[in-house]
Amino acid sequence: MSVPEKALIAMSGGVDSSVAALLMQQQGYDCTGVTMKLFANEDAGIPREQTCCSLDDIEDARRVAWRLGIPYHVFNFADRFKETVMDRFANAYLQGATPNPCIDCNRYLKFEKLMQRADELDIPLVVTGHYARVTFDQTAGRWLLKKGLDETKDQSYVLYSLTQAQLARVRFPLGELTKAQVRRIAEENGFANARKKDSQDICFVSGQSYGQWIEQYIGRTLPAGDFVDLQGNVLGRHKGIIHYTVGQRKGLGLSFDSPRFVCAIDPAANTVTLGKNEDLFAADLVAEDFNWIVAPPTAPLAVTARVRYRQAEQPATATCLPGGRVLVRFAAPQRAVTKGQAVVLYMGDVVAGGGTITEILRKEETL
Numbered sequence: 001m002s003v004p005e006k007a008l009i010a011m012s013g014g015v016d017s018s019v020a021a022l023l024m025q026q027q028g029y030d031c032t033g034v035t036m037k038l039f040a041n042e043d044a045g046i047p048r049e050q051t052c053c054s055l056d057d058i059e060d061a062r063r064v065a066w067r068l069g070i071p072y073h074v075f076n077f078a079d080r081f082k083e084t085v086m087d088r089f090a091n092a093y094l095q096g097a098t099p100n101p102c103i104d105c106n107r108y109l110k111f112e113k114l115m116q117r118a119d120e121l122d123i124p125l126v127v128t129g130h131y132a133r134v135t136f137d138q139t140a141g142r143w144l145l146k147k148g149l150d151e152t153k154d155q156s157y158v159l160y161s162l163t164q165a166q167l168a169r170v171r172f173p174l175g176e177l178t179k180a181q182v183r184r185i186a187e188e189n190g191f192a193n194a195r196k197k198d199s200q201d202i203c204f205v206s207g208q209s210y211g212q213w214i215e216q217y218i219g220r221t222l223p224a225g226d227f228v229d230l231q232g233n234v235l236g237r238h239k240g241i242i243h244y245t246v247g248q249r250k251g252l253g254l255s256f257d258s259p260r261f262v263c264a265i266d267p268a269a270n271t272v273t274l275g276k277n278e279d280l281f282a283a284d285l286v287a288e289d290f291n292w293i294v295a296p297p298t299a300p301l302a303v304t305a306r307v308r309y310r311q312a313e314q315p316a317t318a319t320c321l322p323g324g325r326v327l328v329r330f331a332a333p334q335r336a337v338t339k340g341q342a343v344v345l346y347m348g349d350v351v352a353g354g355g356t357i358t359e360i361l362r363k364e365e366t367l
Contacts, residue, residue, distance in 0.1 A: 004030040007125040007171065008118045010110055011035050011065065011072075013057030015193050016129030016174060018064040019182045022189060023173040024127050025068055032123065033065035033072040036109060038081040039204050060193045067190065077113055084108035086204055090214045093242040094222075096265035097340025100158070100309070101202055107161040115166065126170050130155045133175035134167050143167035145293050145351040150178040157309050160344045160354030161291050211243035225270035227254060230263070230279060238272045241265050247280060247336030261336075281333035282360045287343045290326045290355030294347065303345040303352055305330070307337050318345055318352070326355055 007029040009021040025031050035058050058074055065072035085104045092099035110128060118126050131148030132155050143164050148154040162170065174182055186194035205213045215221050222240030229235055236254045238244065243251070248262040252274070261280055264273040285307070297320060304313035305328055315331040328343055337360050344354035 004028055005125065006030045006032070006121075006123040007127050008114070008121065008123045009033045009070075009127045010114060010129075011061035012129070013060035013064075013193065013196075014129065014198065015183060015186045015191065015196055016131075018061070018129075018191050018193060019185050020127055020129040020173045021064065021068060021070065022185065024171065025070065027173075029125070031068070031070045031127075032121070033061060033068075033070050034114070034117075035061045035072075035074050036081075036114065037074055037076045037078060038105075038109065039078050039086065060196070064191055064193070075114075075117060077109055080113050081105070081109060086217065089202075090217050092340045093210065093214055094218075094267065095340075096241055096267040098245045098338045099340045100342055101204075103158050103161065103342055106158055111162060111166045111170065115169070124169055128170070128172065129174055130159060130172050131174050131177075131179075132156045132159055132172045134170060134172060140295065142293070142295065146175070147346075147349045147351075148172075148175045153179050156346075156351050157306055157342065157344045157354075160293070160342065160351055162293070163291070164293075167293070209243070211240065214242045215240075223270060225272070227252070227274055228271050230273060230275050235274060241267055241270065241272060244272050246338040277335075280336045282330075282337040283333045284327060284329045284361040285337050285343060285357050286321070286359035286361075287326045287328060287355030288324070288358045290324055290353060292353040294350065294352045296320055296353075301345075301347075301352070303328075303347055305346070306344050307334060307341060307357065313346055316345075325358075326353075 007024050009017065009024060009031050011017045011021060011033045012035065021031055021033055062072055085101050085108065088104055089099050089101045115126050131150055131153040133146040133148060135144050135146060137144050145156060145159060145162055145167060147156045183194055222242050224237050224239055225241065227235040227238050244262050244265060246262050249259055252260065259277065260274040261277060262272055263275040263279050297318065300317045300319045303316055303318050305316040306313055314334060317329050319327045321327055337357060339357050339360065341357050342354050343357050345352040
């Protein structure tokens with residue numbers, strides 16, 4: 001009789017990871033559940049005496065593990081989370097960028113730190129409740145990351161940083177399912193969290209604006225500065241660059257005869273540039289820290305691309321530049337392309353790769 005293969009299940013306390021654990025167990029794997037404790041209340045701006053929502057999530061995960069009869073652990077990764085997610089989030093805003101901390105959490109916690117812990121436990125597989133799929137391309141000899149079949153829940157965008165070594169040992173049991181099917185499975189198996197709402201906001205920002213959280217986190221208030229137009233003319237005063245992001249219209253505190261939007265943020269000059277809607281469009285972008293999941297192309301590659309999580313994919317070409325950078329040229333200019341966000345490239349339902357947007361070329365500019 002063969003020994004079941006071991007799998008470490010990342011259990012957040014939500015319905016998705018709970019059903020992922022159930023499905024792996026039903027497929028015959030020897031499962032161990034784990035919840036990652038990612039931040040201390042004080043770091044997230046939550047009073048020490050207040051019960052943090054993450055503690056409730058731990059209890060939800062523990063109940064599911066008990067119901068399944070699998071071992072369950074809580075790993076404290078708060079130091080690593082502070083360094084690679086919270087610090088990076090604050091620093092990106094200070095540099096005039098708009099980060100996606102969920103991507104960093106996946107990269108540095110779920111698929112780096114957790115896999116290291118799995119190695120220590122001699123567990124080969126790591127399982128999460130993401131809506132995505134992994135397959136192996138025999139012809140190319142590469143693992144592929146694909147979209148989840150439920151287009152409304154597909155999470156491939158936030159998983160683009162997965163390496164070949166990580167793809168070889170990760171499993172996404174929900175990739176072929178819809179959210180409705182997942183909730184039904186949870187109800188049929190008596191999970192108390194079957195109807196638990198999905199988390200909608202950044203987990204460590206509690207009841208504050210991002211700007212307020214950052215100022216509390218870094219322990220200082222950012223200086224006010226000038227709103228300027230595209231020609232550099234001063235339009236008024238802003239309350240600190242961390243309170244703004246490209247594409248923003250509301251909360252500017254100024255009145256104009258037609259709508260104005262944040263078009264650029266310059267931390268060196270401490271200015272926020274405002275323009276009209278048509279000024280938000282960019283023809284090309286450059287991405288760095290790029291991870292190719294398919295083989296890096298040697299010539300311009302026809303792809304579709306997303307520059308935001310829920311954006312519809314747009315036709316583009318991707319060209320590798322020196323230093324590992326990638327130029328993405330869109331067939332039509334895109335609105336509110338933002339430094340710090342991720343651009344993710346697709347070939348059909350396959351994720352070709354992705355990286356962090358570091359340079360934006362407007363309609364009249366070229367590289």
